[in-house]
Amino acid sequence: AQTVTQSQPEMSVQEAETVTLSCTYDTSENNYYLFWYKQPPSRQMILVIRQEAYKQQNATENRFSVNFQKAAKSFSLKISDSQLGDTAMYFCAFTGGVQGAQKLVFGQGTRLTINP
């Protein structure tokens, strides 16, 4: 069974700083997808960034980028120039199988606070 582990329950940084959230996973699959989702106080799940395992290049979306280390099964999220609106719960997630058809498994989450 696939597992996703986020070892940082809470993190706090000052506005404009850079912060990195950690995530490790365990799987025997070769084809899979990794995600970072954001859950603000509204509780709506918002996709931040996605990485296909077969792609060696790290995904980037504006201020958000990942460091995908497939051999180490590590998938960290870096937020640059952090903003107050980045304050939220962040979940790392995994789905495997052909075209990611399997269920989505979440990590425990990291509560990120951006301080003014």
Next chain:
Amino acid sequence: GAVVSQHPSRVICKSGTSVKIECRSLDFQATTMFWYRQFPKQSLMLMATSNEGSKATYEQGVEKDKFLINHASLTLSTLTVTSAHPEDSSFYICSARDPASTNTGELFFGEGSRLTVL
């Protein structure tokens, strides 16, 4: 992106009653939907996979008779919490996979439904 809508967003009921939560895919047909449960300050735990036209697949430890799932059409899945008790109080979230996005593995989430059982 694809839109998934949940209703109601909040529901309060008395212990022993049943509550139905609806999950709709608004602009795509979803053959598979997923139901998650989230306790305060915790992660999303998958309850069951809802398959259109067939029985749902429940995760280990989830009571099938307590949490009834029906996926009668390609745009609607319902979760019914039967004979609800205070311990069933939680945040329930549905999600769906858009067939047009199957090569991305992405799931689209509803807004969630907060159930409070008195």
